[in-house]
Amino acid sequence: MTARERKIARLKRLISEINEDLRAIDQIAGKARALFEEVNARTGPVPDRDLMAMAAYLHHFYTGVESMFERISRQIDGGPVKAGDWHRELLRSMAVELEGLRPGVISRELMDELDEYRRFCHLFRHAYAGELRWLKMCHLAENMGDILGLLKSKMDQFKTFITGVIEELEKNIE
Template structure:
């Protein structure tokens, strides 16, 4: 693996982390008692997951992970990010973060395909709570992975 690839991944991770932090603040601060904010939440949650998935794709490309089943691409990518590749890379996300993101992935899929459906306020409020309960764990996971990338780019084994 080239040092340049790891440095690019480091920069991209920092960039995406900033986007995720901004989106989280917007999501966490939404007043869901206002009907229109349910739709703002849905859009922002979709943007959040997409930004994170873009980072996961870049990690997979950098470490040459392959996704075998295109029909299950999104789930398989998430599973790979929760899996350590011994001698290659650490797991990017913890089990706790995986469970949260899998729930968010399913929500994003629903939002993308359910164009004739009213949003459920209780479900949106529950997801907002999950964001608040799990965001710091996600950032901690990303910071741990970022440290791994930095160390790998500085080692003689690259």
């Protein structure tokens, strides 16, 4: 297999992995939406188990997004920088065009929205369960579907870009 053929295979695998990541993220968002609706239909304090479940859904939602961005960074950008604030830098890098390499994967606006989920993940990993508050998570849970819709749209655009690169590489093989 030539270097060009390996690159084509790697890019095709990246598209498949992005699709798989989006399916998993979509499932998480669906479960979070169901829990959000169930909790909001009740009165009284939110049980700790529901707080923890929603916190886990929010965490897994962003972790799935971040894993997808890591794949893109590894396959296209040469890998994410693993500095102390690498989570923030990875997200920021996805909104930046790398001239001659790739367009921005997401918009700056979507980056700002996703950054709220990234910050929540940090809180979730470092906080005690008693520090979780439904009202602080509510906004993230309620907007998850909209954010996912924007993300899917941007990822479709990015996959179209990758498909174009693959087609150009395949032309040069023949």
